[in-house]
Amino acid sequence: MTTAVSILPPQQLAELNRAYRREVARKRLRTALAAALFLAALVVAAFGAEVNLKTFFTYIGNFASYFDRILTLDSGARVWTDFGEWFWGWRKWLHLLGETILISYVGTLIGAVLAFGLNFLAAENTSPGPVLRFVVRRLLEFARTVPSIVFALIFVIAFGLGPMAGVLAIAIHCVGALGKQYSEMVENADMKPVEGIRSTGASWISCMRFAVLPQVIAGYASYTLLRLEINVREASVMGFVGAGGIGQELVVAIRKFYYSDVSAILLTIILTVFVIDIATGWLRSRLFGREART
Structure with missing residues (x-):
């Protein structure tokens, strides 16, 4: 079968x-202008933030030498040559x-x-x-805008040193972060089931329970597990202000120049975060499928 090809x-x-x-020239011009604006904004931001490349390259050696020191025992040997000396305080x-x-x-549980x-x-x-929505949204914005370490410092002043300050700080910040993610999932939910249940005379709570919640519950659980991973890292840092946890021991080692202890504690934290990340990723994939891991 022959086909006809039309020639203009x-x-x-x-x-x-x-x-x-x-059209190609206009597109290239727009791309070039966008790149120029981006570079100009980057230069202005770097100047405003006092980013000095000369200072960076002058003192970059201090950064490398510090890592050299934290990987060296008091005896002068490398830390991996004597794990007993390196992890002498592993129980604590x-x-x-x-x-x-x-x-x-x-x-995380309280915040969720x-x-x-x-x-x-x-x-x-x-x-x-609308008034209630406005108030709740501003409340969630406040909870997630203030850094959790600032909340931890405030609670340490109020309740004293210890884990309680860290729990309260993480809970408040978690309310703001998860509240926003949860509400965005609800806004993307199909409202037809809500209309159907409402037509039967059901209450607002019943509509949420039977029409909206089944659509978003998997996303809730996935985001909560993801937030747990983040909060483990945040809890490690909160020890710097006395909110309990291993961060308290890490900041003591840094201030007292216990170099090998710094590397041992950091390695312990990193391995723990790796294990939690893998475990929660596996759990999400088991509960909700592989797409929930992304």
Whole structure:
């Protein structure tokens, strides 16, 4: 079977080629202007932040030498040549690490429960009224805008040194972060089931329970597990201000120049975060499929 190929007249074809070249030139010009604006903004930001490349390259050796020191024992040997000396305080560090994990777990649990109770009020398609939605959204913004370490410092002043300050700080920050993620998932939910249940005379709570929640519950669990990973790292840092956990021991080692202890504690934290990341990723894939891991 033969097919006919239409050939445009030379004049029309030339006009199309000129239009194509003009469009390509305009696109390249827009790309070049965007790149120039980006570079200009980068230069201005670097100047405002006092980023000095000369200072960076002058003192980059200090950074490398510090890593050399933390990988060296007091005897002068490398840390991996004597694990007994390197991890001499492993019992104490594991105890503090367990405290860090518990701080993040309890804080995440409290934050997730509070975020679950507030997200339906913050979502545009499920909130009972605009005033309530505005108030709840501003509350969530405040909770996630203030860094968790600032909350930890405030609670340390209020309640004293210890894990309680870390739990409260993580819980408040977690409310803001998870509340926003939960509410965005609710806003993307299909509202037809809600209309169907509402037509039967069901209450607002029943509509949320039977029409919206089944659509978003898997996402809730996935984001909560992801937040748990983040909070383990945050709980490690909160020890710097006295909020309990292994961070408290790490900052002592840094201030007293116990170099090999710094590397041992850092390695312990890194391995723990790796294990939690792999475990929560596996759990998400088992519960909700591989797409929930991304």
